[in-house]
Amino acid sequence: MLLQQFPLLVNASKEELHTLERSVLKKLDYKFLIIVTLMLLMSYLDRINISNARLAGLQEDLGMTDIPANIILAKTKPRIFLPTIMLAWSAVTISMPAMKSPWSFMLCRFLVGITEGPFFPGVCLVTTSWYTKSESPSRMAIWHAGNIISNRFSGLLAAGILTNMDGIAKLRSWQWFFLFEGIASILIAGLGYWGLPNYPSNSPHYFSPEETEMAQYRMTVSSGGQSEDDEGGAMTGFWQAVKDPFTWIFAAMHFTIILSQSFKDFFPSIVKTLGYSKIVTYLIQAPPYFVTYGLTLLVSWSSGRHVEHCWHIIGAMCVSITGCVIMISTLNTGARYFSLFMLVTGPFIALIIHVPWETSVVPGPRTKRAALIAIANSISSTSHWFSPYFFLRSQEPRYQTGGGVIIAGGGATIIMCLIARWWVLRKNKQLEKIQEETGVVSSWRYCT
Template identity: 35%
Template sequence: MLASTSLLSSSSTTRTSDDRNAPTMSTSEVKKAVSEFEDIEHQQPELVGNAGDEEFGGTEERKKLEKKLLRKLDLRLSILIFIYILNYIDRNNASAARLRGFEDDLHLKGQQFNTLLSILYVGYILMQVPSNMLLNYMGRPSIYLPCCMMVWGMISCLTGITTNFVGALMTRFFLGFVEAAFFPGALFLLSKWYKRSELGVRTAVLSCGSLISNAFGSLVASGILDGMEGKLGHAAWRWLFFIEGALTIFVAACAIFVLPDFPSTSHGWLSPLEVRLAEQRMVEDVGISDENADAAQTSQVAGLRMAITDWKVWCLALALTSMVVSLSFNAFFPTLSATMGYSRTDTLLLCAPPWGFATLVAFAVTRHSDKAGERFWHIAIPLVFGIVGFVIAASTMNTAARYVSLFLMAQSYAAFITFLAWVSNSIPRPPAKRAVALAFINAFSQLGNVAGSYVWPTGWGPSYRYSYAICIATNGFCIVMCYVFKLHLQRINKRFEKKEQEEGLPKGYRYLL
């Protein structure tokens, strides 16, 4: 292990404070670094400089300090939930506006509304990887993320003044371009502070912002669309964009004073001992600190190349893309709810309970996944229940059965959330590679949203049998890909076990399956 660490250090120049002046790595060096980091992830305790509990006043004092640290972290990072709620509301409010004249006022025809939905993901895909690379380089998420949020809030407001398809198309494109900074950046921020056994629940807490937004957003949209028609001469759907965009800007201003930075750049709200504990926790969890891991690479560009040459990243990206296609019903949830034949207001209100149920299921599944230290089955089982929901919806027009199917579809988001935690667990180091991998996998998966925008054409309604058939197929493909990935991680863990037995080493890092 010492030899491998030394070899990696000699193959690259230690990173300086000005990362941009560092030499680049050749393709062979990148592939070698990827292989070496797989060993570093399996570091033994004596190689990471574990200071023990004495540094923190003994075992009991450390436990108290750790609980205090986690409470502080959870309180500050809880604002990410509100940001994510607004992120999704601003992204999906076009679907609610569609019920109150959005298409008619903008003179949309044919597939133009679907194009407005899909164009957002073009900008979203293009910006995620560069954004996370910039975030890792800056080390100041408390400034970077809220500033991006303010910009997308202003763009959302501008959507309310558009008068034609081209204007709406431009605002939707740039909305996705700026919103791209938030979700991969938030996942990377969580991975900087929480251990593997803590990450699933925290990812669920973050991701449940999207589930809550589907419930809460429908209720807010219902109130605005019913109460603001004709106010100051504007249609109600325009007020939807004005009000929700202004709320986003306000929360962004508050977030600047609440969001934490990374452990190595956090000051003021943590004591020096708490900062040291935060860093030590991550060393003990993975085997090497983020700072030491970053020293083994030469630049953010090297992190990019290490990520895109690792086949695990591509496997996860394909699996998530397939899952996202099956989850495309989310953007058309009001439309699917409307097939039950209720009024516009009742349709929006009926959207809330399934997403409330999905939130509870997601918390339960991710919490159990963390405790059990298992990921695959906690992904596969919710997807299977989602398939059951698609089958029910495709096979009957019975109102009660179709409403039950909406609950089963919505709960499949528990698999999506658990999957995100699996990504962070499976690519822990170096941070520059992890930042790119999280962004790349999430960005690549948005191709599923682009395709999903065309999976639900009006001509296939109200039964949408073909749409549900596509979702069943993509869900099944995702399960197969996840199983293949699980088998690969099993082989790596067995290799670790064999090495420990041959060299008489204590148990080191293990991938969660």
């Protein structure tokens, strides 16, 4: 019996266990989750702000023409690691108003990329160390609000800052944009040192001894008795991930989802083709992301409740593909704006359901799960090397080539989902066969 591994819980009644579990979840939901959401909001806001700053003259002013970290995190303390890398990228962001040339811009974005790179996979790793596989989708949807809300806030901030602060203190409006963002990021990073936990086995500042054991017990039950405690050195988990077909299946799926999301950095430019004024263009970026966030919460709750990912992702990608087809097929303003709601919704929902799926198939050791997340995230990031070149100004307003890339990414995501589901069912049949041969009963199965 798994409960016997935890001496402070073994004699507790069902009511006491339930109370302890609710206490653990309350602290995670109202402290960890809120701070991580704010941190991710600033991370994504930094990325999307470039596209709005471009509309405010950044490109013309500067004369421009058209893995290991995650494994380190598995061995260190997230409470220190995550806020520190946030401070690092904030320091670069707050220095960006001093940029004078294309080279200075590229250097700053390179440094921001290096410092931001470990953050998203790191948050995924920590989240899946605290929440069960039925809880992860809805919780990730909440903190992934940082991604969605940043796109809403960026347009609203752009309307307020980029249209009203140009020339104040002899600074361009886009320079004020980065200054405000950098200052806010530094303040939120400070909260991280106080409000983030480490892992269930080493967060005495966060939980009582009984709550600590409950946190460990919950995750042990969720993983079918397997422990996420590290086995061997950091490279042991890395090589375990490399040898696991799941790693490459989900890395390919992550890549295709991000490819279908390649419109994101060009969203303000796409909205601009609707023909509205600059301030209206900034403002009407918000509604598609507002709707997307609501739908993401709903679909991720359904995914967690049914512990099912494949068909939820496929449904979302079908919506995205349909929206993209409309976008490149008509010049009707109403139809094109409606298509943007569909275009945005699909990839965001797919990504937030995909991440808990890829982590649920690797309950332990933690270093292996960290390596899987890092590999998938690194491979998916390579899409940014080439996808911007498909959104050509010469093809405005339809962006046919960029739309074709989005459709291809959505279709490939559907294929990868079906492959992943086939492999999961195959692995579950192997578990059932072992159970029949040995007589050892286990309720744990891979999620579809």
